[in-house]
Amino acid sequence: MTIQANDPTHPHALTRAQTLYLWLTAVNVTALVLANILGVKLFSFETGWTVLGWQGKIEHTVGMLPFPITFLITDLLTEYFGRKAARQTTYVAFAMAVFAFILISVGRKIPILEGIPGTANQQAFENIFGSATLMYIASLIAFLLGSLLDIFVFTIFKRMTGGKMVWLRATGSTIISQMFDSLLVTWLFFYGFPKLLNQDSATLDFVIRTAFTGYILKFVIAILLTPAIYLGRWAIARAFNLRPVPASEA
Template sequence: MNLDRRIQLFVVLAAVFVTSLVVGDIIGVKLFEVNLGLMAPVMSAGMLLFPVTFLLTDILNEFYGKKVARFVTWVGFCMAVFAFAAITVAVRVPWAPMTQAADYPGTVARSFDNVFAGSQRILMASMVAYLVGQFADIAVFNGLKRATHNRMLWLRATGSTVVSQLIDTVVVQYIAWTGVLPQKVIIQIILTSYVVKLLVAVGLTPLIYLGHAFVERKLGIAPVVLGEDGEPVNLAAPASEAPPARAA
């Protein structure tokens, strides 16, 4: 099997995307404050990996099209389900008697369960929000790409995030924290998380252009160009033969 650059890049992007998704779900039980001067918003630690998934989703959309982006979305969902099942089994497996000794230096049941039993709820919330948010992101991204005739990369990248992350943030925070945190705190987390995501999305715009240029010029992989029917017209063509894509 010949792994050309397009396949190699796809494998790397998909692997990093799925890893970021699952790890982000697991560490999402931790809340931290960001000191912004006049305010200190509370956010989930899962936010730390948001920039990675945001960037990778746009690159997958840009260079492989919506069908491939949807495929990776389903792979990520299946891996999240797998992680949820593995954590559920690990939480329910009985602890060895030696771990109950007062002088036992390793991880004890209470510490383990506080982290991983709590992450089960985060995983469930994230899986629901993830599917809805990702498919919304893919649809908006490709809709804007078609409407702008493959131009204005910044618009489709940021515009898709504005819509998808609003959905994702509201769904995941309500499912994860309802009954655990006061309603006021949940709303605060939603608002601050969403504002930060929008700021990150805008701040990542230069990186999106850099990633776009690196993949197209250094790796020789052409971005997908959408036709009038919204379907790719150059996905199978080498970069040197593909129609030129106008990113801005």
Template sequence: MTPYAHKKQQLYLVLSGIFIVNALLAEIIGVKIFSAAKLMNLPGSLTAGVLIWPVVFVTTDIINEYFGKAGVLRISYLTVLLILFAFGVIYLTTKLPPADFWLAVNKTDDQGQPFNIDFAYQRIFRQGLGIITGSIVAFGVGQALDATIFAAIRRATGGRYIWLRATGSTLVSQLVDSFVVLYVAFYLFGNWTMDQVLSVANTNYWYKFAAAILLTPVLYLAHFLIDRYLGPAEATELQQEAVANVGV
């Protein structure tokens, strides 16, 4: 293996690791809805998963930049399988009989009120299992849109304006993702009203919108560091391969 091929492989491995970890973590913590007003003095509510979701779509754009649409979709499909595996394992753990001493040492909360920790565990993680369908559908559709729009803008601009293809693809894909995940998870399979879905989806989307703009410098920094790691000529070659949708 040539030094360039080794660096290329290592780069894809690192970016894929960052992508998978943050996507999986976002899905797991996404069951919590928190008040934006209490935390940031902003109107509306957000799912906890959106706090780290910007890392996922920035990583998506970087992978697309150097490995093309094929590289993004490859890691996205793998991530879907890993999310399904993770939630399958979590579901099985909710079926395990709790140990008596575990229930005994956690029988009251911090205020001394009666507390069933096994019920809480099942309630939290089965809620996560309840939104797995919405999460997978939204994630798959969002990633496909992001990769496609990113590639289209890059072709239209001749490879110029990194900020435009990164921000443009994210804003469109996350508009769909923000609504679909909540609609499927909490409206079709839950007990939310459409007004609640639209309210949280709206807040989630504008948070992602702001994050996409604010994280643009991170994209340029990553571009600079990767070009230095690969070398100018090699980085250009890899980007040309990405435009042609050549695999990793």
């Protein structure tokens, strides 16, 4: 009788913990790659709020919406596998996003066959994949450093509270790391890269205001995702019968 690889008796079958780690890593990679692809679309809506003179108009890229998912997954990875495993997933996601960027760049250089119904012409292809190269690079740098900061803060909070107050380490680490992410990606794209390339750059005041409006939305999403960490813990305990890494070993 042939034993299939998904049979638990198979010598190379994945354990429950390995299966969970694989799924969480896959979701993290997918969210990051999609965030960078969706980043070419902008959205705008009025909140009706006025905060410190800011009129409550939120303008940002659609690509920022999947990013909170990466921080949620990072928190779950840190919670159940520790900071080293969470960092490993961050490095894998970063590497796959770079790999996707390389393939897209190669695809842009290949001569296009136009005139076929249902396919894109070169201009449309460039509008989607070629118009935001610097933003893509800035987003990747911000993701890598922001995720590592998220893991660090999450671990510190977990140790300080002895593994209690899940909401504090989950929401607190995300709020802090996403503030850093917003400031870094905005500074790189509108100020850092233009200065490096000897191009006209935005003012630092513009950078701060733009980062702030983007962070407001990320902040709201982070708060709304707080119950998701509890739901994730419940689902993992029920489906995989796993317990979080003790605070002393975090």
